[in-house]
Amino acid sequence: DVKVTQSSRYLVKRTGEKVFLECVQDMDHENMFWYRQDPGLGLRLIYFSYDVKMKEKGDIPEGYSVSREKKERFSLILESASTNQTSMYLCASTWGQGWNEQFFGPGTRLTVL
């Protein structure tokens, strides 16, 4: 079974803190994605990576950065957390180019106070 794990299910941080969200997949997938999910807005793509040390901006990259030092791990970084970054964060992975099924982690519910 493909497994995508995320470091925390729930996280509470203060405004201005630096926040790291970690995602690990065990299926040797080339592509990894970070989304945020908000009511009425659905899933929106923040960043994605199609290879180690490669990254591309998604639709809403402002206020976020990412790191992919190893194939299995993709980190999302909030340099200075703000209240409007309170959201559910979902990581996903898939293989190859073109369309293939994306496998999602369970999500991290981040609250910024």
Next chain:
Amino acid sequence: QKEVEQDPGPLSVPEGAIVSLNCTYSNSAFQYFMWYRQYSRKGPELLMYTYSSGNKEDGRFTAQVDKSSKYISLFIRDSQPSDSATYLCAMSALGETSGSRLTFGEGTQLTVNP
């Protein structure tokens, strides 16, 4: 205007009802069309996918794509309480070198009452 529009619901139906979930889109480049199901406190899981126009059936589920109208549907027959979840449509355009970039609808929350 959003590229993909989906009625967010919520939708509440009795057990055994036929459910119709719908999405419209504006990007003519979309060629792969997916439905993901997301249970509460879980990540989305792929339910069905179709390529280009037409119908695809899998048990009680039927996915329908009409590219001329830019409209996709998911039908659930004989709905069960276990079908209660949020259903997300998603779409992908070919030619992306980075692979598999998806655009999602807002999701429709469905409750099937026993």
